[in-house]
Amino acid sequence: xxTTAAFPAAVLLLLCAAAASASASAAFIDGLLPNGDFExxxxxxxxxxxxxxxxxxxxxxxxxxxxxxxxxxxxxxxxLLVVPGGAFAVRLGNEASxxxxxxxxxxxxxxxxxSAARTCAQEEKLNVSVAPDWGVLPMQTLYSSNGWDxxxxxxxxxxxxxxxxxxxxxxxEDPACGPLIDSVAIRALYPPKASNRNLLKxxxxxxxxxxxxxxxxxxLIPPNIEDDHSPLPGWMVESLKAVKYIDSGHFSVPxxxxxxxxxAGKESAIAQVARTIPGKTYVLSFAVGDAxxxxxxxxxVEAFAGKDTVKVPYESKGKGGYKRAVLRFxxxxxxxxxxxxxxxxxxxxxxxxxxxxxxxxxxxxLSVRNP
Numbered sequence: 001x002x003t004t005a006a007f008p009a010a011v012l013l014l015l016c017a018a019a020a021s022a023s024a025s026a027a028f029i030d031g032l033l034p035n036g037d038f039e040x041x042x043x044x045x046x047x048x049x050x051x052x053x054x055x056x057x058x059x060x061x062x063x064x065x066x067x068x069x070x071x072x073x074x075x076x077x078x079x080l081l082v083v084p085g086g087a088f089a090v091r092l093g094n095e096a097s098x099x100x101x102x103x104x105x106x107x108x109x110x111x112x113x114x115s116a117a118r119t120c121a122q123e124e125k126l127n128v129s130v131a132p133d134w135g136v137l138p139m140q141t142l143y144s145s146n147g148w149d150x151x152x153x154x155x156x157x158x159x160x161x162x163x164x165x166x167x168x169x170x171x172x173e174d175p176a177c178g179p180l181i182d183s184v185a186i187r188a189l190y191p192p193k194a195s196n197r198n199l200l201k202x203x204x205x206x207x208x209x210x211x212x213x214x215x216x217x218x219x220l221i222p223p224n225i226e227d228d229h230s231p232l233p234g235w236m237v238e239s240l241k242a243v244k245y246i247d248s249g250h251f252s253v254p255x256x257x258x259x260x261x262x263x264a265g266k267e268s269a270i271a272q273v274a275r276t277i278p279g280k281t282y283v284l285s286f287a288v289g290d291a292x293x294x295x296x297x298x299x300x301v302e303a304f305a306g307k308d309t310v311k312v313p314y315e316s317k318g319k320g321g322y323k324r325a326v327l328r329f330x331x332x333x334x335x336x337x338x339x340x341x342x343x344x345x346x347x348x349x350x351x352x353x354x355x356x357x358x359x360x361x362x363x364x365x366l367s368v369r370n371p
Contacts, residue, residue, distance in 0.1 A: 029186055030210060033100055033164070035060035036184040039086045041069055050074070050091075058090065061100050065168075066093030066175045076119065081180065084115045084148040085214060089182035091119065092126075092168035093175040099165045102186065104157040109189040111154040111209040111231035112164065113219055117147050120177040127167040130155040133229060136169075137222045139179060141241060143263055143355050144217040148182075152209035152219050152231035152245065154189065185210045191233035199274050199282075200338065201234030203363040205258045208232045211247045218246040218261065221270075232260070234272055238339065241267040246359070252292035252320030259361035261291050262301065262342040268357065269341035274365055276331035284329070284338060286363040288314045289322025293348060295356035300343035305329045305365075306336045311343065314358055318349060322359065328368075338365065 038058065046057035050068040057063065068091040072083035083089045090098060104110060110130075116139060118124045124139045133155040143149050155162070164186075168178045187210035192202050202208075209219050209231040220242040221232050230236060237243055241264035246253065253259040262268045276282060288301045296318035303310050308329035314322075329336075340360055348354040 029102065030188060032183065032185045033060070033102060037086050038069070038088045038090055038182060041088055052090075058098070061098050063090075063096070063098050065096030066178075067091070067096050067098065068093065068176065070180060076176065079120065081119070082117070082147050083180070083182055084117075084146070085183050085212070089180045091176065091178055091180050092166070093178045094171050095167075095169065096178065097165055097167035098181065099163060100184075102162050102164060103160060104162045105188075106157050106160050108157050109154060109191060109229070109233070110157060110162070111152050111187050111189055112184065113150055113152050113187070113210040113212065114166065114184040115148050115150045115182045115212075115215070117149070117180040118142065119180060120174065124168070124170055124179050126179060127165075127169050128153045129165045129167070130157075130162045132158065135222070135225075141264070141355070143220060143242070143244065146217065148217070150183070150212060150215060150217065150219045152221055154209070154229045154231040156229060183212055185212065189231070189233055194275070197366075199276075199365040199367070200272055200363055202232070203365070204256050205232065205245070205260055205361060206256050208245050208258055211245065211249075213249065216250045218244040218251070221245055232270070235270050236272065237269070238271045239264070239267050239269040239341065243268050243270055246291055252290065252359070253361060254287035254289050254322040254359065255362040259291075259359050261359050262340065262357040263355045264342075264357070265345040266341050266343065269339055270360075271337055271339040273335050273337050276334060276336040277367070278331055278333055281328065281330050281368050282336075282365060283368055284327040284363070284365050285324065286340070287322045287324050287361045288312050289359045289361070290314070290316035290318060290320060291356070291359050292318065292320035293356060294318040294350040295346055296349045297346055298344070299346060299358040301325075301358050301360060302341055302343055303327050304337070304339040306332060316358070322361070338363075
């Protein structure tokens with residue numbers, strides 16, 4: 001029977017634990033940031049035409065530089081400005097940025113997902129940062145025919161509050177020639193570990209960035225992304241072009257709910273380094289298919305395990321389906337690099353302007369007894 005004096009201490013301990021739990025749960029926000037779709041706009045008094053005046057004029061955001069508030073269907077000369085979700089977006093002109101502070105759990109990994117569209121500048125890019133991490137996302141290549149792409153970028157929270165900044169570092173003659181930004185979201189990442197069932201991490205691609213439920217174009221994992229801060233935990237994008245992260249809600253996926261589409265031929269590659277034992281035999285198995293997105297034709301996925309390789313042909317009708325493949329190899333070092341890319345460039349048959357490619361999923365690496 002606890003003493004009367006013990007009760008206050010026990011209650012205090014429970015209250016502290018509950019408060020810590022509530023604080024941690026408050027930090028894990030999966031979905032749109034506050035006013036992440038920019039549907040809450042500035043007051044009329046804070047607008048000069050389309051230009052926003054005032055650092056805090058856009059609710060929940062802090063802005064700097066030449067920022068415009070754009071309505072879907074608005075025209076710039078002969079160009080029609082399209083907004084991917086809702087009715088409004090912001091445009092970042094020369095050296096302009098938007099910023100928001102968000103509570104996070106220190107030490108956790110997070111992925112940002114946002115939609116962006118190039119307007120009239122040709123060499124547009126975006127600098128995304130959460131101090132001390134930052135990255136430059138190129139926007140020269142358009143992967144979807146609707147004019148918009150969604151991008152993912154990841155960071156590790158070093159503080160309890162993340163200062164999220166999206167910045168246009170471009171300097172154009174026309175300050176309005178900057179990218180449109182819409183639908184900024186976040187997702188907490190829980191990087192999986194290798195196990196005796198799979199020596200690769202996240203081989204099923206189930207752990208990855210937030211995918212907007214009302215979009216049909218997937219999420220791009222940008223090029224030159226290292227695995228330390230990858231929005232696709234465990235994997236690196238070792239190529240000049242992005243890979244596309246797709247979900248079963250909008251695409252055909254061989255296994256589970258998520259997969260990767262290799263959308264830019266040999267310029268769109270993903271890799272992972274696995275721990276291996278020299279002289280031991282391993283089997284790399286994976287699924288190759290199409291996303292049921294009118295990506296038709298002869299496709300080939302090339303898989304590499306160290307110096308060993310296999311080419312897996314897949315004849316796509318663009319209506320879904322997949323086949324399984326195996327690469328058996330003997331390890332020659334304590335680290336073996338596993339890599340995949342698509343041999344050919346493919347365009348969707350329904351619009352002839354959207355890059356597409358074979359789907360990769362259910363990647364497993366297991367050791368086997370030597371014969």
